[in-house]
Amino acid sequence: MNTSEFYDALPLKACDTCGETMEELADCYSNTCPKCKGLTFYPLSPVTPATPPSDADPA
Template sequence: MLVNVLDFFKNLPAKLCGTCGEEMVEQHDCYTNKCDKCNSL
């Protein structure tokens, strides 16, 4: 069964920072894996 493309993107889990594990306020397809706080360290 095929999934609707919009439903697929709506159901993606929140992206987490690779360093501290905090939820990032970014689009899920963004390439960075660090939040602003950890990126500035």
């Protein structure tokens, strides 16, 4: 048994927010990937559509 096999047997950490696996991260990180930590896009408030109303004339 070598070292690589040991690390290979370790379960992958998954992001708490997006659920993506974080295999390249160190233990200093919590269960949140840097992407979710850097730019958190919590859908707390209703997002206003950037597109104009459907009754508007098409460009």
